[in-house]
Amino acid sequence: MDSLRELYQEVILDHGKNPRNFTTPDNATNKALGNNPLCGDQLTVYLKVDSGFVEDVSFIGHGCAISIASASMMTEFIKGKSEDEIKQIFNKFHEMCTDEGIDKGSIEELEKLQVLSGVREYPTRVKCATLPWHTLLAALAGEKEVTTE
């Protein structure tokens, strides 16, 4: 039960139930659809990008508590950041979700997102946490759709 409590922390449950920035905007410049074919989770991420900065971000879709919470927290975290910064954050986030031996200090910059590190103990759930991020990168790259395999 301990690692489960670690995975399903209050913050995650809260974002899972009441996702932030959960809307379809009408002024998006970029958007991408993310699919997890294994479980059928689907998210669309919308961005308003201006001179290399993500001015606004939102998402809609359906999925498990982990993927919805991850998406919700992601939108809060990246708003106002530059594309380059976002790519670096993605790499760190990905490392945090997959690398068992990761040094805690090195992910401090992920701040609140660190609550998602519990997925490391659940290999089948890592993709739930990373799906929104893959979708985000796809949207930034101007791709319409991305699938996690």
Add this chain to the structure above:
Amino acid sequence: MMSLRTDKDEKYTFNVDNVRKDFPIFKESMNGQPLVFLDTAASAQKPNQVIDSITEIYKTEYANVHRGLYKISETLTAKYEGVREIISDYINAEHTSEIIFTRNATESINLVARSFGKSFLKENDEIILSELEHHANIVPWQMLREEIGVIIKIAPINDEGEFIIDEFEKLLCNRTKLVAISHMSNVLGSILPVKEITRLSQAVGAKVLIDGCQAITHLPVDVQKIGCDFYVFSGHKLYGPSGVGVLYAREELLEMMPPFMGGGDMISAVTFEESTWAKIPHKFEAGTPAIVQVIGLGVAIEYLKSLGLEDIRKYEKTILDYATQKLLDIEGLRLIGTAEDKASVLSFTLDFAHPHDVATIIDGAGVAVRAGHHCAQPLMNRMNVAATVRASLGLYNTEEDIDRLVSSLHNVSEIFN
């Protein structure tokens, strides 16, 4: 736990405690808890009888089949061919040569699509599937459509997950050349009226393929009574090894159909100018088959027969009824698939947690279920759900397993509410 249950009007004896002793997996634990295995619809656990027979063959009897002119090869060939008889008897085929060994049900369906479909169907011929098919009984037909331009029509189900025979009948016409339909849904547990479907289809001249992947484990199957042209299933869901599947097809069809793959074992004579095919069934079994797995499947069927097929079914029904009752008592739980005629599968959603979160949390309590779309995405769309939790039963499940499932679902509720 229950043993030697006897009902007033349905007398049977089935000792689940003894049966569980035959399945060594139940000595194992999962996440520190005794394993509660509720995923038989994906693949069944194996009894010692099957496991030991496999080990024994490799240790003392192994050789290739149909080739060696020496004792152990002959003995093993006889055992391998003997399984054709066991299966033929199990599904009541008219001839042993109507049983073709494949890798799995998926390959069996692809064999029919490639061999029968490509040779005997043509552009604008119609194939009818149902809304509840597994991807294995959808994709091969879409591939055939790509290749030769057949038309695929979909027979609907109702909200309970029951096949609507009247709607199906409206789709039938003289362009219908094949009806490919499940005997039992892997998601909803619904049992389809395959005999009636076959009768109606054949009346317009269509051939009928039944996907028996789930039915073979839980229902009596009599291909002659059903009257179908093709019947497919996988050995691994029938307590046998993975790597072997079965295609039953009526003899006259197999005679007409061209081989699916070429190579050794399926020929009668080969020159560089031409080759002639072996007789059925071997025409469809190119290359060294899954020798030991086939024999293991034979052992699995003999094992089930020794327990009493009718008794197994009655016992499973008591567990299904018990589980249905217990699950419906959980607040916020919705059963997906409430057909009157159903067996051994319980799909559900909880209004407070996503199926994947449910599966992860109850895995922590040692309970193995499946969550997701169960390789039936069109059916998920039909039932308006993205995913379900699926608990599926085998002959080794007990009321205690169901109680453990229910209490683990209360853990989920504790975390989420």
